[in-house]
Amino acid sequence: MIRMYDMHIDKRINNIIQDDLMVGGKAVETFEKKYAEYTETKYAIGVSSGTMALSISLRALEIYGDVLTTPVTFQATPKSIMNNGNRPIFCDIQKDTWNIDPIKMGEKIAGRVNAIMPVHLFGLPCDRWILKELAENNGLKMIEDSCQAHGLKKTVGDCSCWSFYPTKNLDCNGNGGMITTDNKELADKMRLLRQHGDEHTLGFNGRMNTVNAVIGNWKLMNIQYNNNMRKRIAQEYLEKLNGVVTLPYHSNDHVWHQFTIRTKNRNKLKEYLYKKGIETAIYYPKALNTYPIFKANGICTNAVEYCRECLSLPIHPKITIEDIETITKHIKKFFN
Ligand SMILES: Cc1ncc(COP(=O)(O)O)c(C=O)c1O
Numbered sequence: 001m002i003r004m005y006d007m008h009i010d011k012r013i014n015n016i017i018q019d020d021l022m023v024g025g026k027a028v029e030t031f032e033k034k035y036a037e038y039t040e041t042k043y044a045i046g047v048s049s050g051t052m053a054l055s056i057s058l059r060a061l062e063i064y065g066d067v068l069t070t071p072v073t074f075q076a077t078p079k080s081i082m083n084n085g086n087r088p089i090f091c092d093i094q095k096d097t098w099n100i101d102p103i104k105m106g107e108k109i110a111g112r113v114n115a116i117m118p119v120h121l122f123g124l125p126c127d128r129w130i131l132k133e134l135a136e137n138n139g140l141k142m143i144e145d146s147c148q149a150h151g152l153k154k155t156v157g158d159c160s161c162w163s164f165y166p167t168k169n170l171d172c173n174g175n176g177g178m179i180t181t182d183n184k185e186l187a188d189k190m191r192l193l194r195q196h197g198d199e200h201t202l203g204f205n206g207r208m209n210t211v212n213a214v215i216g217n218w219k220l221m222n223i224q225y226n227n228n229m230r231k232r233i234a235q236e237y238l239e240k241l242n243g244v245v246t247l248p249y250h251s252n253d254h255v256w257h258q259f260t261i262r263t264k265n266r267n268k269l270k271e272y273l274y275k276k277g278i279e280t281a282i283y284y285p286k287a288l289n290t291y292p293i294f295k296a297n298g299i300c301t302n303a304v305e306y307c308r309e310c311l312s313l314p315i316h317p318k319i320t321i322e323d324i325e326t327i328t329k330h331i332k333k334f335f336n
Contacts, residue, residue: 024207027214030217035178039154042182042183045179046178047177048175048205048206049177050145050161051079053161054076054145054161055083059203060159065086066111068108068109069088069091071091071093071289072119073119073288076147077117077145082293082294091108098249099120102127109134120146120148122260125253125254128157142157148163148168149169150169151169159179164176169226169227172216174211176212194206226317227255230255230315231255234256241261244328258315261313262309262310263311272330278326278330280312284310286307287306
């Protein structure tokens with residue numbers, strides 16, 4: 001079986017865990033410092049997950065209204081908005097990049113809209129500079145959901161949220177997350193909120209575990225190499241599948257968290273590849289604006305169409321050139 005992910009635990013990790021407390025401590029501080037350097041951002045706050053990073057950001061920025069976001073993302077994005085007592089409003093995606101469309105977002109800014117939460121889907125940066133301008137011109141806060149985009153530099157919004165869940169480009173062998181920001185006051189507030197807050201504020205238990213910080217920091221050393229491997233695999237796929245299926249948009253700063261193709265025969269192709277010993281995944285089976293929990297707000301035609309056709313192929317760094325040969329050979333055979 002060619003697996004979608006490689007999730008082995010390295011035995012050397014056992015030898016480097018030395019903090020007795022197991023929550024917070026020096027290892028978290030070190031990871032924060034290194035991650036801030038890596039992202040070229042002033043401050044980094046280690047937290048317990050990507051979802052917690054989003055929740056703390058919403059609370060720290062005092063968002064009390066509607067938040068614009070994309071319908072093509074993991075459900076944690078809009079659910080963190082809802083869990084904070086806000087309403088997610090969905091804006092359609094672009095036809096080519098599958099990221100949120102700034103024009104459609106501009107059209108939705110009205111009334112109670114307080115913030116925007118764009119996502120860098122599958123590691124492809126969205127139009128974040130345009131979105132920042134849009135936010136600034138309309139007095140909105142901007143929280144970047146960078147949970148799939150490790151390798152992306154700078155924090156363009158008020159803050160950026162990262163997940164180190166085991167399937168990510170940078171993982172910590174468990175749950176873990178980070179918030180990056182250039183705003184010191186905001187960073188201090190976030191540190192307070194991750195530990196329940198104080199007499200004036202309502203916080204969370206959002207602390208990062210020591211063991212996950214040690215592992216995350218250790219894996220940070222390999223991120224560049226791993227991202228380069230992903231890029232190489234993506235280039236192979238792009239060449240070999242040219243003209244066979246609809247290919248993903250590519251740009252130099254894409255970190256290839258997923259390699260996703262589109263075809264009208266998606267379900268049959270998935271089944272066929274599985275029988276040939278190749279795992280694939282559907283990210284995502286339904287556009288989030290169609291989930292009943294979100295009260296069906298927003299018509300997002302591009303998103304609905306995308307979700308009918310998308311299929312993600314294995315792209316973790318241990319996929320070999322031979323694996324790609326096998327996968328693409330079977331895809332071509334399926335269409336012949
Ligand atoms: C786009 C996006 N946002 C938020 C999250 C939530 O992160 P976590 O699973 O670490 O809570 C994820 C990850 O799974 C994600 O892919």
